[in-house]
Amino acid sequence: MGVLVVNSLGASVAGAVEARRGEFGTLADGRKVESVELANAKGMSVRILALGGVIQQLQVPDRHGKSADVVLGYATAQQYVDQPQYFGATVGRYANRIAAGKFSLDGKQYQLEINDGPNHLHGGKRGFDKVIWKIESVSAGSPARAVLTYTSADGEGGYPGKMQVTATYTLNDKNELGIEYRATTDKPTIVNITNHSYFNLAGEATPTDVFGHRLTLFASKYTPVNDTLIPTGERRAVAGTVFDFTKPHTIGERIRDGRDEQLRIGRGYDHNYIVDGEAGQLRPAARVEEPQSGRVLELLASAPGVQFYSGNFLDATSTGKSKRVYRQGDGFCLEPQVFPDSPNRSDFPNARLNPGQTYVNTLVLRFSAAP
Ligand code: BGC
Numbered sequence: 001m002g003v004l005v006v007n008s009l010g011a012s013v014a015g016a017v018e019a020r021r022g023e024f025g026t027l028a029d030g031r032k033v034e035s036v037e038l039a040n041a042k043g044m045s046v047r048i049l050a051l052g053g054v055i056q057q058l059q060v061p062d063r064h065g066k067s068a069d070v071v072l073g074y075a076t077a078q079q080y081v082d083q084p085q086y087f088g089a090t091v092g093r094y095a096n097r098i099a100a101g102k103f104s105l106d107g108k109q110y111q112l113e114i115n116d117g118p119n120h121l122h123g124g125k126r127g128f129d130k131v132i133w134k135i136e137s138v139s140a141g142s143p144a145r146a147v148l149t150y151t152s153a154d155g156e157g158g159y160p161g162k163m164q165v166t167a168t169y170t171l172n173d174k175n176e177l178g179i180e181y182r183a184t185t186d187k188p189t190i191v192n193i194t195n196h197s198y199f200n201l202a203g204e205a206t207p208t209d210v211f212g213h214r215l216t217l218f219a220s221k222y223t224p225v226n227d228t229l230i231p232t233g234e235r236r237a238v239a240g241t242v243f244d245f246t247k248p249h250t251i252g253e254r255i256r257d258g259r260d261e262q263l264r265i266g267r268g269y270d271h272n273y274i275v276d277g278e279a280g281q282l283r284p285a286a287r288v289e290e291p292q293s294g295r296v297l298e299l300l301a302s303a304p305g306v307q308f309y310s311g312n313f314l315d316a317t318s319t320g321k322s323k324r325v326y327r328q329g330d331g332f333c334l335e336p337q338v339f340p341d342s343p344n345r346s347d348f349p350n351a352r353l354n355p356g357q358t359y360v361n362t363l364v365l366r367f368s369a370a371p
Pocket of ligand 1: 084085096270309313333335
């Protein structure tokens with residue numbers, strides 16, 4: 001990795017979180033992929049790639065202070081371009097699905113790429129995850145910070161408006177990784193940007209799945225889907241169903257319960273939960289505890305919803321950083337976002353962005369260890 005970036009006075013400060021900029025690798029077409037690493041003195045560090053703003057590595061200490069990488073991902077940059085799982089990536093312009101890839105704004109209909117059955121998913125074939133972002137600035141301190149930017153041309157992926165996007169990553173000495181997405185546009189458009197990390201708190205290199213992780217979701221309702229994973233429009237109470245994580249349950253406890261039609265459709269959990277409390281405010285969305293290591297992840301989010309995806313489509317066709325073959329349930333995603341297909345549902349949170357407005361989506365991944 002490259003040089004140590006110190007604070008603006010040119011000195012390292014006690015308690016300050018380090019920041020380094022370096023080179024990660026080269027794509028098949030010869031383009032270089034830079035990276036940024038933020039590391040605190042508590043054993044936590046994150047490596048972010050300019051490609052897709054991918055969180056390629058996330059080291060987190062367990063209850064004995066031993067750090068392990070807790071996100072799935074690849075060893076080389078090219079694999080992120082070739083494979084469809086969105087490991088650790090920034091997804092956009094519209095994360096999640098839009099039915100038939102169609103939406104209209106001010107009476108004009110737009111057709112996006114169809115890349116997931118009959119629907120549009122995660123911004124299409126060349127979404128925000130597949131492009132190289134500009135590393136705008138990197139600074140050590142408390143928190144340390146990396147700012148990445150990307151300009152999406154008018155019409156890119158079928159979306160109207162030239163969009164300026166900023167992704168800011170911060171790491172402090174309390175083991176909190178913050179991510180904030182901001183976007184502006186020059187024409188009315190739609191937007192929904194999130195991070196698509198797959199977590200395994202036991203450690204990516206351990207041969208265990210995530211079914212033993214204990215999950216709490218601060219959500220009393222979710223949005224059921226049709227058989228192509230598009231919300232039906234219903235906001236269904238989780239109470240009394242296998243979707244109820246308002247009290248902790250292991251991810252695996254009820255995941256094979258085929259009596260629930262929604263679990264059958266998703267081949268597990270692949271659903272948008274409506275986070276309790278007020279959207280726009282950073283509030284608890286989820287807590288996950290891995291009993292063996294003691295690692296705990298708390299997710300705070302400002303978004304109205306969180307997609308809980310239990311890695312159902314991992315099918316042993318990709319090999320990870322530690323040479324592990326990823327299979328169903330080897331990682332889980334918690335993706336703070338507006339609801340899927342919101343542009344086609346006036347009763348869902350608004351995904352529209354007008355010129356002069358700034359879209360903001362903020363999340364905090366707070367790590368700790370239970371005794
Ligand atoms: C979706 C899954 C999809 C996955 C792709 C998730 O956000 O909800 O249905 O298969 O992304 O990696």
